[in-house]
Amino acid sequence: MASTQPEAARARQFLVPLIVACALFMENLDSTVIATSLPAIARSFGEDPLRLNLAITSYLLSLGIFIPLSGWMADRFGARSVFCSAIVIFTLGSIGCSVVNGLPELVAARIVQGIGGAMMVPVGRLVILRTIPKSELVNAMAWLTVPALLGPVLGPPIGGFISTFGSWRWIFLINIPIGILGVVLALTFIANTKEERTERFxxxxxxxxxxxxxxxxxxxxxxxxxxxxxxxxxxxxxxxxxxxxxxxxxxxxxxxxIIDVSLLRVQTFGASVTGGFLFRMGIGALPFLTPLMLQLGFGLTPFASGMITFAGAAGAMTMKFTAGPIIRRFGYRRVLLTNTFVCAFFMALYGFFTPETPHLIIIGTLLVGGFFRSLQFTSLNTIAYADIQTPAMSRATTLSSVAQQLSLSFGVGVGALLLHMTLTMSGRPELTASDFSPAYFVIALIGLSSLLFFWPLPPNAGDEVSGRIVVPPAGKPRIDVPHTAD
CATH class of the missing domain: 4.10.860 (DNA Excision Repair, Uvrb; Chain A)
Structure with missing residues (x-):
């Protein structure tokens, strides 16, 4: 009996991140795949494609409104209950999107999806934090980084393929089996943890x-x-x-x-949220800029563009198997400082692409860049909770999720503004390949500015989470893993 309990615990530590990752992948894929299919949806409704942008903005507004509620809901009703309810709501919203026949109905269905999505992201992360020991957090969070990067690159080719060879309604129907499977697995393997909260809402x-x-x-x-x-x-x-x-x-x-900004005084959490905000601003612009550059600047089809940008996701998958050893060997501070330079370098490197650049070079650059960006995400997402106590976990995930959503929106806005400014100064009516270079250079500098918040971290920041400190049972001394050996 005793031998089966550790095995069950290890299985749960492996399965829970996968369950949460699948739910987040469903949301991330859906958020990007619709952008590619907007022209087809507009033709179906007899609407102007620009008006269909409301289908995207209504979802984002719904996220912004309901994310702050997620932590309180998880503490009040249990993380598993809220997480499963979020999947159900998101899936029902997807079904609604697949059967609508006009823009007002689509906007309403997207708002329902946004309510579910607003709960899935922070509560899913909270489920991980309450299930996985801190020493295993890096590997667990790496699984959550992969769908965050896979969704934006898989969305365009999948949306283009479905819209070209089938009906756009199938974009939303593919969420049904994923949602059902997610609820069944969550009810089976995730405990319904709560925190007692007696204060008024x-x-x-x-x-x-x-x-x-x-x-x-x-x-x-x-x-x-x-x-x-x-x-x-x-x-x-x-x-x-x-x-x-x-x-x-x-x-x-x-x-x-409802959102406890005092948690920013915790040094590791504050560095992750504030420094991560600037870094994600730069990264948030990439899924917007790169497909536009490949399609409008280089003249590639949406499907060809999506297949090239998929290289970034492949790099992220490679990171899944190496993030833990890298962070354990070098420590969070060194990884964040060095990797910020590397990521900024690759972001700036994209600005040197031209229509004549061989596709293999573009793919290789995106592949390596995707690896280092994913390493940075994993580092930020795990060091954030290194010094957060269990009762404050729900408030920390809420604040972190709000900051992440804002930073990604800021990134898209900055990318669009930079393109608009470049086009205005050039005096040309349409974007060309050279118009994208200044945008890449500026977002690289924005990402690089996150160093200001990583530099003050102590060398041993987050060592318990990275595995550089072995935490023994109560009553025995802590063991520091030598920083020069691995």
């Missing part, structure tokens, strides 16, 4: 921060796209930043705010 804070996040995300998502008037975008950003500032003041006088 911070309803005022929820309204203020949710509207602030939604307005800010919506504003940045539309920067440089020419869809909304500049005055509307500026108003959204002003209102969003104003509400977030108001919420920060609210946290100073509220005992338990």
């Amino acid at each position: 911070d309803s005022y804070g929820f309204v203020v921060v949710s509207l602030g996040v939604a307005a800010t995300m919506f504003g940045f998502e539309n920067v440089g796209r020419g869809i909304l008037p500049t005055s509307v975008i500026a108003s959204l950003l002003v209102v969003g930043v104003g509400l977030l500032t108001l919420y920060y003041r609210h946290t100073r006088v509220t005992a338990v705010p």
